[in-house]
Amino acid sequence: MEFISIKQAMEKGTGQVNVRGWCYRVRNSNKMAFIVLRDSTDIIQCVVEKSKLSEDIWNQALKVTMECSLEITGDIKKDERAPTGYEVSVSSLKIIGESDSFPITKDQSPEFLLDKRHLWLRSRKMTSILKVRSSVFQAIRKFFNDKGFYEEHSPMFSPTSCEGGSTLFEVKYFDDIMYLTQSWQLYAEAMISALEKIYTISPCFRAEKSKTSRHLSEFWMAETEIAWFKLDDILKNAEDLVVFIVKYVVEHNEEELKFLDQDIEKLKKIKTPFPRITYTKALEILKKDGIEIEWGKDLRTTEEDIISKKYEKPVIITNYENPKTALCFDMIAPEGYGEIIGGSERDTDIEEMKKALIEQGEKPEKYEWYFDTRRYGKVPHSGYGLGVERVIAWLCNSDNIKDTIPFPRTMIRRMP
Ligand code: ATP
Numbered sequence: 072m073e074f075i076s077i078k079q080a081m082e083k084g085t086g087q088v089n090v091r092g093w094c095y096r097v098r099n100s101n102k103m104a105f106i107v108l109r110d111s112t113d114i115i116q117c118v119v120e121k122s123k124l125s126e127d128i129w130n131q132a133l134k135v136t137m138e139c140s141l142e143i144t145g146d147i148k149k150d151e152r153a154p155t156g157y158e159v160s161v162s163s164l165k166i167i168g169e170s171d172s173f174p175i176t177k178d179q180s181p182e183f184l185l186d187k188r189h190l191w192l193r194s195r196k197m198t199s200i201l202k203v204r205s206s207v208f209q210a211i212r213k214f215f216n217d218k219g220f221y222e223e224h225s226p227m228f229s230p231t232s233c234e235g236g237s238t239l240f241e242v243k244y245f246d247d248i249m250y251l252t253q254s255w256q257l258y259a260e261a262m263i264s265a266l267e268k269i270y271t272i273s274p275c276f277r278a279e280k281s282k283t284s285r286h287l288s289e290f291w292m293a294e295t296e297i298a299w300f301k302l303d304d305i306l307k308n309a310e311d312l313v314v315f316i317v318k319y320v321v322e323h324n325e326e327e328l329k330f331l332d333q334d335i336e337k338l339k340k341i342k343t344p345f346p347r348i349t350y351t352k353a354l355e356i357l358k359k360d361g362i363e364i365e366w367g368k369d370l371r372t373t374e375e376d377i378i379s380k381k382y383e384k385p386v387i388i389t390n391y392e393n394p395k396t397a398l399c400f401d402m403i404a405p406e407g408y409g410e411i412i413g414g415s416e417r418d419t420d421i422e423e424m425k426k427a428l429i430e431q432g433e434k435p436e437k438y439e440w441y442f443d444t445r446r447y448g449k450v451p452h453s454g455y456g457l458g459v460e461r462v463i464a465w466l467c468n469s470d471n472i473k474d475t476i477p478f479p480r481t482m483i484r485r486m487p
């Protein structure tokens with residue numbers, strides 16, 4: 072028997088079809104059973120009529136419970152009243168895997184759904200978000216591949232920190248300790264002297280101790296590092312990437328975005344150039360809203376939100392005024408989804424770098440290999456990291472970053 076997906080069956084529209092999947096909903100009377108079948112592509116209503124079928128098949132139909140897996144053969148036709156506009160009149164039905172009483176019913180708490188995440192993944196909400204997630208990964212790869220970048224990888228075990236010690240995960244490494252990677256940057260800076268234009272999409276690990284709706288302890292970062300690029304070049308590249316991702320998702324995930332209540336027209340307006348403001352200007356905006364920040368302090372989540380809500384596109388905040396961070400930038404998503412990109416034109420002066428490391432409490436001796444990248448033919452170069460889950464949260468209208476990854480990890484969430 073050859074099976075087609077529910078989507079293909081609806082495209083076919085008439086005649087006999089073989090479909091298989093899981094029972095999304097079921098309702099019986101003593102003459103009829105209505106089974107809504109779900110597969111990865113869609114759902115479809117299947118009607119079982121006792122009078123038209125053998126006793127055997129009718130008895131199978133009575134055993135169908137929520138989320139059991141089954142194969143169905145029947146005639147498909149248009150039906151306005153059915154949930155997705157088509158209905159299958161069942162001629163044969165076979166249960167493949169029975170389902171005990173499925174634990175997820177209506178109106179359950181977010182914590183319960185996280186405990187049952189392995190089952191909650193089957194919901195239309197999670198399925199929609201995960202399809203968008205897949206598109207975001209595809210878009211990132213396509214963006215860089217089309218420009219001739221090489222996809223490369225850095226080790227997950229790192230002897231040193233990259234983002235500061237407070238969020239480092241220590242792991243036992245034979246008789247020693249190592250750290251889980253926080254970013255590929257140092258290794259990427261070595262690789263560009265060979266490959267010039269590179270990118271990666273990789274897990275990153277940060278022991279985030281605060282409970283926020285936008286930090287995971289294991290998240291995916293898309294990072295790029297580009298030789299010869301100055302700050303202006305990298306800003307342009309970062310803007311182009313974000314526009315490319317949004318466009319790709321709008322083109323490939325219209326159904327999912329609609330299901331998630333996302334305004335597609337609004338996303339279509341995300342085009343370059345993005346507004347750019349300096350750090351000092353950001354402080355002025357906040358001051359007008361009654362928030363005083365001491366010059367030099369990082370913007371916190373709430374402050375980023377106030378700024379992002381004033382724009383319909385992502386905003387780039389540069390920090391030309393501070394000699395220490397003059398070549399850094401952050402990109403903040405609209406509507407309070409937080410920082411989606413952090414990047415910079417990299418420092419190339421070894422003495423400056425040593426000073427910065429000492430200030431962070433690091434031992435510069437451990438970075439001798441890295442300083443070699445500056446000793447042997449250094450070039451100006453720039454890079455950034457994009458938080459993949461933050462972008463997905465923004466595109467999917469998702470108020471918690473935990474919903475943007477199949478099995479989230481935070482300080483308090485480690486199961487399933
Ligand atoms: P934040 O201030 O929001 O913690 P950061 O300044 O620590 O961000 P970077 O080191 O610049 O972030 O990392 C690059 C990008 O990775 C960020 O812009 C963000 O999109 C994403 N990111 C950083 N930390 C996390 C995290 N814990 N969970 C999910 N995404 C993250």
Ligand code: MG
Pocket residue numbers: none
């Ligand atoms: Mg951080």
